Amino acid sequence: MRVLIVENEIYLAQSISAKLSEIGFQCELAAGIKDALSDKNYDVILLSTNINGQDFYPVLNAFKDKIVILLVTHLTHDTVAEPLQKGANDYIIKPFIMDELIRKINHLIEHEHLKKENLAYKAYIAHSFKGLQIDNISIKEPLPLFIKTNYQKYADAYAFSFANLLQEPFKFYSLTEKGIFNKIKNEKDTQLLYISDFQTLKKSEKQQFFDIIKDKRAIVSTTESAEEEIPFKTIFLKSDNKIFDRNDILTIDEYVKYIIINYQNKFPDTMLSKKLGISRKSLWEKRKKYEIFKKK
Structure with a gap:
């Protein structure tokens, strides 16, 4: 990682360069603005x-997208406040302890890394949930809240949207993890939680789980279709297309219906019927059976 030290006090600039070079930074010096x-x-x-x-x-102005730390001799509006408003990231007062400067540099590097990582995750999540329509999300829903769905992504999209409306990040847990009950139990009651895979619990474990989360701010998802008594508010999110899910095995009819609905506008009927191993006439009959209408 390259560091530019813009400082006309040569001894100070060389001292900073020597220390940073010892821990792996590549440093260059500039005694004036033109050189910088x-x-x-x-x-x-x-x-x-x-x-x-x-x-x-x-x-x-030249390094707006880089990490800039001001080296100042005293605090004023001109030396600190205005430069921070114009894009500088932080400042340190001379003379300073070198370890404090290194701490600031490492902190800002980590901060920038996390910002980029967060943007990447947000873009991926938006892409992953593209096309999913989750309506009537209300942050006034009482917690704990259970979501029953035949498609796990619906519950995931609801949880992310709920947290976004609250402007509060959640902590995610899967009930398939080892020692998960203790992890959830040790969470603060004020922490927003999203917990998946309720359907993997044994009947004997479910009551224990209910007791653990009764005072937690938790959203819990399950793909279990069986009727069962859940002592908390429960909402139902159903995918009419019966889209693939890792907790669900489709019947042949469901598979054919899924393929027709999701690919009929991407491939001509000749190719679609060939991929399904059926005739074009059978494809037409299945559309009629499933009441699927092809857009023209």
Whole structure:
């Protein structure tokens, strides 16, 4: 990781460079603003706000998408407050302890990494739930809340949407995990939880689970279709298309129906019937049987 040190106090700049180099950073020095702008391929910028009266804002503008830590001699609006508003990430007052500077650098690197990771996860989740219509989500629903569904993604989409409306992240647990009851039991009652795979519990375990979550802010999902008494508010999310799910095995008829509904607008009937191993006439008959209407 490359670090640019923009500092006209040569001894200080060299001391910072030596220490950071010891722990794996590649450091370069710039004694003035012009030198600092000669190469923009840096990850971290250590920027002095007192370089012989030179305007340091061109450096802030040039490295808007990088980590910038201000090196300041005293706190003022011009040296700290305004630069932070214009894009700097943090500041440290000279003279400083080198370990504190390293802590700030590592903290900001981790922060930037988490920001990018979070954006990637959000994009993936949005893509994964694309096309799923979950209506009437209310954060006023009492918790614990159970979701019964024939398609796990419906419950997942509900939980993510619920947390998004609350503007509060949840902690996820699967009831297939070893020692899961103790993990959930040890969670604070104020923590929002999303718990899946209720259908994997034995009958003898279900009452124990109910006792554990009775005072928790939990959303619990199950793909179990059997009628059973659940002592908490329960909502039902059903997929009419009977889309594939890892907790569900489709019948042949359900499989054929799924393929027709989801692929009839992607492939011509000749190819679709060939993929299913049936004639075009049989394909037409199955559409009629399932009341599936092809868009023209």
